[in-house]
Amino acid sequence: MKRNANWSLILPPEVRAMIMSLPDRVLAELEEVRVREDRPLEVIFGGSYGFVTSEGKLTDLSSGAYKPNKEDCHRLLDLMTNHSLYTMEEQLRRGFVTVAGGHRVGMSGRTVLSQGKVSHLRDIAGFNIRIAREVKGVGKPILPYLLDFGQKGVHHTLIVSPPQHGKTTLLRDLVRMISSGEWCHADATWKAMKVGVVDERSEIAGCIKGVPSFDLGVRSDVLDGCPKAEGMMMLIRSMSPEVLVVDEFGRMEDVLAMREAIHAGVSVIATAHGQALDELVRRPGLSELLTEGVFRRIVFLQRTKKQMTFRVFDEKKRAMLIDTVRGGARV
Numbered sequence: 001m002k003r004n005a006n007w008s009l010i011l012p013p014e015v016r017a018m019i020m021s022l023p024d025r026v027l028a029e030l031e032e033v034r035v036r037e038d039r040p041l042e043v044i045f046g047g048s049y050g051f052v053t054s055e056g057k058l059t060d061l062s063s064g065a066y067k068p069n070k071e072d073c074h075r076l077l078d079l080m081t082n083h084s085l086y087t088m089e090e091q092l093r094r095g096f097v098t099v100a101g102g103h104r105v106g107m108s109g110r111t112v113l114s115q116g117k118v119s120h121l122r123d124i125a126g127f128n129i130r131i132a133r134e135v136k137g138v139g140k141p142i143l144p145y146l147l148d149f150g151q152k153g154v155h156h157t158l159i160v161s162p163p164q165h166g167k168t169t170l171l172r173d174l175v176r177m178i179s180s181g182e183w184c185h186a187d188a189t190w191k192a193m194k195v196g197v198v199d200e201r202s203e204i205a206g207c208i209k210g211v212p213s214f215d216l217g218v219r220s221d222v223l224d225g226c227p228k229a230e231g232m233m234m235l236i237r238s239m240s241p242e243v244l245v246v247d248e249f250g251r252m253e254d255v256l257a258m259r260e261a262i263h264a265g266v267s268v269i270a271t272a273h274g275q276a277l278d279e280l281v282r283r284p285g286l287s288e289l290l291t292e293g294v295f296r297r298i299v300f301l302q303r304t305k306k307q308m309t310f311r312v313f314d315e316k317k318r319a320m321l322i323d324t325v326r327g328g329a330r331v
Contacts, residue, residue: 007103007131012075015041018066021056030131031164037073037125040065047303076127080105090225092121094201102132102206102213132206134214138166139173144185145312145320146174146297148267152190154178154243155296156262158289159271160280165303167271168203168247172214174269175204175245179217195220196241196266198231204247229253232261243267255285262294275302277317 029046051065108126181192206213207224249270293315
């Protein structure tokens, strides 16, 4: 990771200097920077974690770590909102802000309610800077198993893993390849497909003012910050996609929208949190789709500190691919 990484510019200068003084091996695998008022400065990297001292050293001891103060938190909030909290009101209501480069900053603090729903956050005292990475080619081993040679397209696919195991990174690369016609299979000779991306959490494309920060290929269209169910219908009506892509799928309204998309002849690729098939079938919406065999392909990702495992199953739960890649860094 470059030491002038753009995500670090939202940190107060003193805190930024501490983080960027960490060893190169830590910066190369950095996934999260957690800033909590009056509590130890923490980093997550390569599936592990540690605390950061005021000298920019990594330590396992929280007692020796730097503790960001109220001024550090106020400065971070000011920098990440570009000195304008008002313009970020909707994102603050959702509890996160997407900054340049597609990096997402989650926040915790006191919630303010309006008619029983969260209106916005105040007294923000916790920040989680999630560092987005673009890993081109990570989808190459997977995509050939998702191809529908009969329809010259891709199968309805569900990608499953626990949080921070690489679902979004894989999804992003699949969008890039499908919308550019990089099929990774000698018998797939059809052209690139139109891909519509509903990016409710601004993570897949990392849009800044509507423009994706990541390479999503040449035939993709992104609806940023829109609820999935509504966004799928909007894209079908307005952009005529051949493939719809959504992240963190599973609510009942999402299921209904997916059925509409399928009836409209659109292929759907979605992600969901989970570790095993038995866990997924206990969820009301997903259970129906899985029982009916709607998802012709189910991809499981599992990461440890030493390796990443990809497993691909068909709609009858038969294994098609089990592949392990050495190295536990997030993909």
